[in-house]
Structures are given as structure tokens and as C-alpha cells.
Amino acid sequence: NEPGLIVPPIYTPIPPAIHPRYQAVEAHTAAWAEAFQVGSDELRTRLLRHSIGTFAARILPAGQEPVVALLSDFVLWLFAVDDGFCEEGALGRRPGDLAGVLHRLLRVAQNPEAPMLLDDSLADGLRDLTRRVSRHGTAGQAAAWCNALREYFFSVVWEASHRREGTVPSLADYTLMRLYDGATTVVYPLLEMGHGYELPMHERDQPYVRAATEMASFVITWDNDLFSHHKESRGDGYYLNAIRVLQEERGLTPDQALATAIEQRDRVMCLFMRLQESLADQASPQLRTYFQGLGSFIRGSQDWGVSSHRYTTPEDPASLPTSFRQTPVVDDGEPLEIPAVSWWWNLLPDPQRRVPSARMPMPAL
Ligand code: 3E9
Ligand code: MG
Ligand code: MG
Ligand code: MG
Ligand code: MG
Numbered sequence: 001n002e003p004g005l006i007v008p009p010i011y012t013p014i015p016p017a018i019h020p021r022y023q024a025v026e027a028h029t030a031a032w033a034e035a036f037q038v039g040s041d042e043l044r045t046r047l048l049r050h051s052i053g054t055f056a057a058r059i060l061p062a063g064q065e066p067v068v069a070l071l072s073d074f075v076l077w078l079f080a081v082d083d084g085f086c087e088e089g090a091l092g093r094r095p096g097d098l099a100g101v102l103h104r105l106l107r108v109a110q111n112p113e114a115p116m117l118l119d120d121s122l123a124d125g126l127r128d129l130t131r132r133v134s135r136h137g138t139a140g141q142a143a144a145w146c147n148a149l150r151e152y153f154f155s156v157v158w159e160a161s162h163r164r165e166g167t168v169p170s171l172a173d174y175t176l177m178r179l180y181d182g183a184t185t186v187v188y189p190l191l192e193m194g195h196g197y198e199l200p201m202h203e204r205d206q207p208y209v210r211a212a213t214e215m216a217s218f219v220i221t222w223d224n225d226l227f228s229h230h231k232e233s234r235g236d237g238y239y240l241n242a243i244r245v246l247q248e249e250r251g252l253t254p255d256q257a258l259a260t261a262i263e264q265r266d267r268v269m270c271l272f273m274r275l276q277e278s279l280a281d282q283a284s285p286q287l288r289t290y291f292q293g294l295g296s297f298i299r300g301s302q303d304w305g306v307s308s309h310r311y312t313t314p315e316d317p318a319s320l321p322t323s324f325r326q327t328p329v330v331d332d333g334e335p336l337e338i339p340a341v342s343w344w345w346n347l348l349p350d351p352q353r354r355v356p357s358a359r360m361p362m363p364a365l
Contacts, residue, residue, distance in 0.1 A: 003319075004229070004230045004233065004234070004318060004319060005229055005230070005243070005254055005255065005258050005319065006319040007226050007227065007229075007258065007318075007319060007320050007321055008262075008321055009321040009322075009323045009324050009325045010223065010226065010262060010265070010266075010302070010321065010324060010325060011266050011269060011324065011325040011326070011327060011328040011329065012269070012298070012299060012302055012324045012325070013269070013273055013326075014295045014296070014298055014299035015299070016058070016299055016303050017058065017061035017062075017296060017299070017300075018054070018057050018058050018061050018300075018303075019056075019057035019058075019060060019061050019062070019063060019065070019068050021057065021065050021068065022053060022054050022057030022058075023053075024065070025053035025054075025056055025057050025065070025068050025069050025072050026051065026052075026053030026054060026072075027053070028053065028069045028072065028073075029048075029052060029053045029056075029069070029072040029073050029076055030048050030053075032069075032073045032076075032125075032128075033047070033048060033073070033076055036121055036124050036125040036128060037121040037124075038076060038077055038080050038121060038122065038125045039080035039083075039084050039121075039122075040084065043080060043083060043084050043088075044080070047076055047079050047080065047083075048076075049309050049310075050079075050308050050309055050310040051304065051307070051308050051309070051310075052072055052075050052076050052079070053069075053072045054304060054308075055072070055075060055300060055301075055304040055308070056068050056069075056071040056072035056075060057072075058296070058299070058300030058301075058303055058304055059071060059187065059191075059296055059297050059300040059301070060190075060191070060194040060195075060293075060296065061296055061300070062195070063194030063195060064136070064193075064194055064195070064196065066132075066136065067136050067190060067193050067194040068194065070129065070132045070133070070136065070190065070193075071187065071190050071194070073125075073128075073129060074129050074186075074190070075187075077122070077125050077126065077129060078152075078183050078186070080122060080125075081105075081122065082156070082183065084122075085098065085101070086098070086156045086159065086160065087237070087239075088237070091160070092160050092163050093160060093163050093164040094160065094164070095157045095158075095160040095161045095164060098156070098157055098160050099153075099157045102153035102156070102157070103153075104116060104117055104123075105117070105122065105123060105126055105153075106146070106149060106150055106153060108123045108126050108127055108130070109126055109129075109130050109145075109146050109149055110130075110146050112126075112127040112130045112131060130142075133145050133189075133190075133193070136193045137189060137190075137192070137193045138198055140198065141189045141192055141193055141198065142189075144188075144189045145186065145189040145190070148185040148186040148188065148189065149186050151180045151185050151186075152180055152181065152183045152185060152186050154180070155177050155179075155180035155181040156181050158177055158181075159177060159181050159240060162238075162240065163238045163240070166238060168240065168244060168245055168248045168249075169240075169245065170245075170249060171245050171246065171249050171338060172338055172339055172340065174240070174242065174245045175218070175336075175338045175340055175341060176340040178217075178218070178221045178222075178225075178242070179214055179217045179218065179221075179340075179341075180217075181221075182217065182220065182221035182224060184216065184217040184220050184221060184297075185213075185217065187297060188213060191290065191293035191294070191296075191297065192286075192290065192293075194293070195289055195293070197285075197286045197289060198286065199284075199286050199287060199290055200284055200286060200287075203283070203284060203286070203287050207347065208275065208279060208347055209287065209290075211275065211343075211344045211347055212272060212275055212276060212279075212291065212294060213294065214341065214344070215268050215269075215271060215272040215275070215344060216272065216294040216297060216298055218265070218268045218341065219265050219268050219269050219272065219298050220297065220298055220301045221242075222242055222261055222264060222265040222268070223265060223298075223301060223302055223305055224301065224305060225241045225242040225243060225261060226242075226243070226258065226261060226262070226265075226305075227305035227306060227311045227318075227320055228241070228305075228310075228311050229241055229243050229258075230311065230313065230316075230318030230319070230320075231310065231311055231313055231318065234313075234316065242257075242261045242264075243257045243258055243261055244257075246260050246261060259329075262329055263329055263330050264336055266328035266329050266330050266331065267328075267330060267331070267332075267334065267335075267336060268336070268341075268344075269298075269328065270328055270331045270333075271333075271344060271345060271348070272294075272298075274348060275344075275347060275348060276291045276294075276295075278348060279291075302324065305320075306320045306321055306322065333345070
């Protein structure tokens with residue numbers, strides 16, 4: 001095996017945090033995965049070595065413990081789908097059949113009482129997750145969770161068509177796909193449930209709020225692409241990753257593509273912080289808690305991403321950073337020239353893209 005990329009320390013302005021009950025959450029998820037027999041025995045054994053409970057404890061460092069446990073079980077379940085079906089299974093190359101399987105699972109999430117997939121351990125696990133989502137969330141949050149699951153499923157079907165053809169999407173398409181296929185959107189309703197609040201309707205659907213949420217998805221999934229490149233590129237199968245997309249689209253070497261991906265995520269990280277700061281004055285207490293939750297999700301994904309055996313792969317070690325940078329590689333306020341997301345930069349008036357300002361005139365929320 002030739003040496004892989006050396007990923008340098010990346011920029012994060014968010015402090016680390018972890019729920020004090022992370023070990024209990026780890027133990028809970030191990031028992032849950034066994035009880036529901038999630039995934040094949042081989043896959044489940046592998047997933048239980050990835051410190052997924054610790055990941056959930058970092059995403060919700062001050063969350064209610066039952067919701068941290070729910071998030072942990074759900075992330076393990078998602079990996080069973082993403083690894084087991086999409087990336088390693090035959091369905092991952094059969095988008096039409098994959099769409100059918102995922103629609104049936106989605107029905108189970110919407111109607112756990114429906115007599116469907118009664119012999120299927122992933123469906124059993126999902127029924128349990130759905131009941132717990134309904135217990136800890138409002139009806140609106142449970143519906144949002146289901147809809148987010150649909151978005152995720154829809155995007156992995158798109159991904160499967162590239163896997164079948166062996167094609168690499170353009171950067172424009174990959175960016176759009178990646179807002180959903182990293183399953184970040186299915187976590188957002190749980191950020192609210194973990195703290196027992198609901199974003200007010202008049203704020204939830206503001207473009208600013210959706211943009212901030214999408215920026216979090218971008219940073220989390222680009223960071224995942226940096227940290228998981230070793231794992232993904234070493235396999236003999238097809239893989240899809242921002243570094244690969246940049247290599248193909250721009251004819252870059254892996255090192256150049258890595259540097260470009262880091263610049264892109266730094267630009268979005270800076271914009272995310274600036275947007276959040278500019279809204280703080282007018283935001284409801286719930287929205288402020290939500291922004292904090294997005295930050296914990298970003299930072300938690302970073303701390304977990306550089307340390308989980310899923311990515312460090314001790315048997316064939318990845319060169320991942322052991323620390324973070326205090327400053328971005330680039331912070332010039334220039335938008336990414338990616339059509340699906342360049343509008344994020346229009347939310348801040350031009351001169352203020354560069355200089356954070358307390359008196360930024362934002363339209364009333
Ligand atoms: C992530 O992309 C796939 C999801 C199913 C991971 C489940 C995790 C979350 C819902 C939280 C978001 C965290 C991330 C993106 C790790 P990909 O590249 O297939 O993940 P991999 O671990 O294989 O690199
Ligand atoms: Mg089994
Ligand atoms: Mg995936
Ligand atoms: Mg994967
Ligand atoms: Mg990855």
C-alpha cells in the first residue's frame with residue numbers, strides 16, 4: 001500500500017465538548033444493536049468498534065441522555081444502511097431497487113404499525129427509533145425527521161446511479177448531493193429534541209436559518225471527506241469524495257485537491273460563524289440554542305472524525321491530524337463558485353462578508 005494523503009490540522013473556531021455519560025451511551029448502543037441484530041454480524045461487530053456513542057455524546061454534549069442514546073442508535077443504524085446497502089452491498093449499484101427498499105423502510109418510519117418488513121432487522125430497529133422519536137419530539141419534529149430521511153434516501157439513490165456507471169459527478173452536482181447524502185439533515189431534528197425545544201415556525205423557514213443549517217452540512221461532510229479519504233480510497237470499490245471530485249474536475253493531484261477542499265470548507269466555516277453572529281441579536285432563545293447545536297455537531301464530527309477507528313484504521317493507519325488550527329487557511333469572504341450554494345454569501349451585505357460587525361442590518365426574522 002502506498003502512503004495516503006497527510007491531512008493537516010484543520011480550522012475550527014468551536015470549542016470541544018462531550019456529554020459526561022458517553023460511556024453509558026456506548027454501552028447502550030452496543031446492547032441495542034445486538035437486541036435488534038442491526039446489520040450482518042460482521043458489519044455490526046465492525047460498527048461497534050467505531051465509538052458511535054462517543055460521537056453522539058459530542059453532538060449533544062448537554063442533551064437529555066435518552067435523546068443522546070437515541071441519536072447514537074440512529075447513527076449506527078444509518079451506517080448499517082450506508083455501509084451495508086449503499087456502499088458495500090449489491091443494492092448500491094441498483095438505484096431502482098434501492099429506491100424501492102428505501103421507500104418501504106420510510107413507510108415503516110412513518111407508520112411503524114404497518115404490517116411491512118416484519119422479518120427485517122433493519123426495519124425492526126427503525127420501528128424502535130421511530131417510536132422514540134415520537135416520544136421525545138413533537139409531531140412536527142417527528143414529521144421533519146421522516147422528511148429528512150426521505151431527502152437522505154433520495155440522494156443515495158442518485159449516488160447509486162454514479163456507482164453503477166462508475167462515474168464521478170461534477171463539483172456542482174456533488175455539492176448538492178452531499179448536502180443530503182452524508183445524512184446530516186436527519187440529525188437536525190434531534191438537536192432540538194435533545195434540548196426539549198422547538199424552533200418557532202417564523203424562524204425555521206427563514207432562508208438564513210436554512211442556509212446556516214446547510215453550511216453545517218457542508219462543513220461536516222467536507223471534513224468527513226478529508227478524514228475518510230484514507231478509508232474510502234483504500235477499498236477496492238467505487239468511492240465518492242470531494243477530493244476525488246476535485247481531482248477529476250480540475251485535473252488536480254490528490255494533494256492539490258486536498259488543499260482546495262480545505263480552502264472550501266474554511267470559507268464556509270467562516271461564513272457560518274459570521275452569519276450566526278450577525279443574527280444573534282434578533283434570534284429567539286430557541287434559535288440561539290439551535291445555532292449552538294449546529295456548532296456542537298460540527299465540532300463533534302471533527303473530534304470524532306480524527307479519532308474514531310472507522311477513519312484512523314489502526315491496521316493500516318491514516319495520517320490524520322491530532323490537533324486543530326485556530327485560524328482559517330483563507331478568509332477573504334469570496335463565495336464558492338458552486339451554483340447550488342453561492343447564494344449563501346448573498347445573505348451578508350458585501351463589505352460585511354469580510355468584517356464581522358455587531359450592527360449588521362439584517363431583515364427582521
Ligand atoms: C456519511 O457519509 C454517511 C452517513 C450515513 C453517516 C451517519 C452519520 C451521521 C448521520 C452524522 C453525520 C456524520 C458524518 C457525515 C460522518 P460517508 O462519507 O458515507 O461516511 P463515511 O463514514 O463512510 O466516511
Ligand atoms: Mg442479522
Ligand atoms: Mg456514504
Ligand atoms: Mg461511507
Ligand atoms: Mg466519507
